[in-house]
Structure formats: structure tokens, C-alpha cells
Amino acid sequence: MPDAARPPRHVLILGGTTEARRLAATLAPEPAGAPEHAPAPECALRVTTSLAGRVAAPRLPAGEVRIGGFGGPEGLARWLREHAVDALIDATHPFADTISHNAALAAATAHVPLLAVRRPGWVPGPGDTWHQVTSLDEAAAALPALGTRVFLTTGRMGLAHFAHLTDLWFLVRSVDAPEPPHPPRMEVLLDRGPFTVEGERALLRAHRIDVLVTKDSGAAATAAKLTAAREAGAPVVVVRRPPVPDGVPVAEGPGEAAEWVRGLFSAAHSH
Ligand code: NAP
Numbered sequence: 371m372p373d374a375a376r377p378p379r380h381v382l383i384l385g386g387t388t389e390a391r392r393l394a395a396t397l398a399p400e401p402a403g404a405p406e407h408a409p410a411p412e413c414a415l416r417v418t419t420s421l422a423g424r425v426a427a428p429r430l431p432a433g434e435v436r437i438g439g440f441g442g443p444e445g446l447a448r449w450l451r452e453h454a455v456d457a458l459i460d461a462t463h464p465f466a467d468t469i470s471h472n473a474a475l476a477a478a479t480a481h482v483p484l485l486a487v488r489r490p491g492w493v494p495g496p497g498d499t500w501h502q503v504t505s506l507d508e509a510a511a512a513l514p515a516l517g518t519r520v521f522l523t524t525g526r527m528g529l530a531h532f533a534h535l536t537d538l539w540f541l542v543r544s545v546d547a548p549e550p551p552h553p554p555r556m557e558v559l560l561d562r563g564p565f566t567v568e569g570e571r572a573l574l575r576a577h578r579i580d581v582l583v584t585k586d587s588g589a590a591a592t593a594a595k596l597t598a599a600r601e602a603g604a605p606v607v608v609v610r611r612p613p614v615p616d617g618v619p620v621a622e623g624p625g626e627a628a629e630w631v632r633g634l635f636s637a638a639h640s641h
Contacts, residue, residue, distance in 0.1 A: 399433075461487040470614065474616075570598035
């Protein structure tokens with residue numbers, strides 16, 4: 371039975387990803403998520419998802435939502451204390467490096483348990499021609515030797531890294547419209563996943579794309595472009611992920627993260 375005297379345990383999810391939305395749907399009291407991952411009944415939960423506020427019309431998760439930066443690791447630590455957060459889950463995009471480091475620092479300062487959720491990265495298969503790089507600058511440096519018509523899917527925030535490539539033509543796909551600086555010869559396609567192989571195939575053909583640039587986000591929703599590039603014989607420049615901060619445990623998906631929450635609170639409850 372729930373303990374009437376104790377407020378519900380408060381879980382803060384750092385979101386902006388499909389995994390974060392799924393986790394919120396699983397943990398938040400309403401609407402009920404996948405029952406097999408639901409926390410034990412004695413663990414009443416309050417679930418808040420934090421969004422950075424980058425996307426104009428974000429898909430909102432279940433539970434409570436707050437939007438905007440915290441003001442660095444100190445601001446996040448303060449938020450954790452002031453809102454009596456019992457567990458912090460960093461379910462941000464694998465490339466959202468700053469917030470992940472802030473989360474590690476803030477959790478240590480505020481003595482709040484932290485878990486990172488990171489979907490597995492993509493792996494090249496037979497027929498793939500991948501050029502793995504560690505930054506957008508390296509990706510830009512690799513491009514002139516690989517093609518002239520680029521499908522750039524690394525997001526609107528990093529376009530400045532490609533702005534000097536005046537001889538190449540870019541198809542840029544992003545959720546919101548990019549702002550300068552950006553490559554001079556480009557067409558923008560405003561869209562967000564999931565994408566299908568048929569759709570990606572048609573896009574590559576229609577724009578005569580001969581090289582693709584992507585981050586290794588590992589998401590199923592955006593993996594179709596890799597299949598389409600393989601079929602077209604187009605090389606892919608894959609930007610590798612930054613590492614998860616030292617000492618932070620990692621779950622591969624929302625189900626595993628929900629188990630971690632359940633374990634955390636049932637252990638605490640039995641003491
Ligand atoms: P970032 O570089 O790691 O973070 C920059 C700053 O944005 C952080 O210092 C923090 O500001 C704020 N911030 C980031 N995520 C936040 C969150 N969930 N809630 C509140 N504040 C947040 O992050 P980013 O790469 O710009 O990504 C921003 C958001 O977009 C993330 O939530 C991420 O999951 C999502 N996203 C990112 C990518 C990508 O490729 N990077 C792709 C898809 C979705 P303060 O220091 O003021 O707290």
C-alpha cells in the first residue's frame with residue numbers, strides 16, 4: 371500500500387528524446403505506461419521531464435514538464451534540492467554533452483542518484499562505406515573528397531561548421547529552420563522522424579545525393595537513411611558520440627531505466 375504520510379518520490383528526467391518520452395509514459399502515474407515496466411505499487415512517483423526549449427513545438431511527455439536551461443550545474447543542483455528530487459535520469463540525446471556533464475556534477479553535489487539512458491549506437495554492416503569522425507569539423511574536412519551533393523542530418527545547430535564549403539551543395543534536414551551561418555548552397559527540408567526507407571531512398575534520388583552526414587544517434591526512427599545510402603552506394607560520414615561522464619551508470623533503454631527506478635525505490639522503501 372502507498373505510504374500516505376510520505377510525498378511521492380520525485381524523478382527528474384532530462385529529456386528531448388524518444389527514450390525520455392517513453393520513460394515518462396512508463397513512470398508517470400497517468401496515462402499508464404507499459405505495465406510490465408511500471409514501478410512497484412508502493413512506490414508512488416512524481417515524474418517531471420525537463421526540455422531545453424530548442425524546438426518551437428516539442429512533443430510533450432506524460433507527467434509534469436519544465437522547459438529551459440537550469441543555469442549550469444549549480445542551477446541544476448539547486449533545482450534538484452528545491453524540488454526534492456529523489457532520482458535524476460539523463461535521457462538526453464547522446465550528443466547533448468554539456469547537459470550530461472552538468473547532470474553528473476549536479477547529482478554529485480546534491481547527492482541524488484543518477485542514471486544515463488543511452489540507446490546503442492549504429493554499427494556498419496556489409497555494403498556500408500562509413501567514414502567515422504569525432505567532430506563536425508572533421509566531418510566537414512572529410513566531405514570534399516567524398517562527394518559534391520551532401521545530405522546533412524546533423525541538426526541545424528552545427529551548420530556553421532560547414533559554412534566554408536562553398537563548392538558543395540547541401541540538403542539540410544532539421545526540425546526547425548536553421549539560421550546563418552550556413553553553407554551558401556543549400557536547400558532546407560523541415561521534417562522530423564520517423565523516416566521510412568522508401569522516403570529516404572526517394573529523397574536521395576530526387577536530390578542526386580552522393581554523400582550523407584549523420585551523427586551516430588542510434589535511433590531506429592532515423593536509421594532508414596543508412597539503408598538508403600547503402601543501397602545507393604553513397605558513403606556516410608558518421609560523427610561518433612562523446613563518452614558518458616565517468617562513473618555514471620548507463621541503461622540502454624526506457625525499460626531498463628524503469629527497472630533502475632523501481633530497484634532504487636523498493637530498496638529504499640524496505641529500509
Ligand atoms: P547541450 O549542448 O548538452 O546543453 C546545452 C545547454 O542546454 C545545457 O547546459 C542546459 O542549459 C541546456 N539543456 C540541454 N538539455 C536540457 C534539458 N533536457 N533540460 C533543460 N536544459 C537543457 O544540449 P543540446 O545538444 O543543445 O541539446 C538540447 C536538447 O535537445 C537536449 O534536451 C537533447 O536531448 C535534445 N536533442 C539534442 C540533439 C543533439 O544532436 N545534440 C538531438 C536531438 C535532441 P543550462 O546549463 O542553463 O542548464
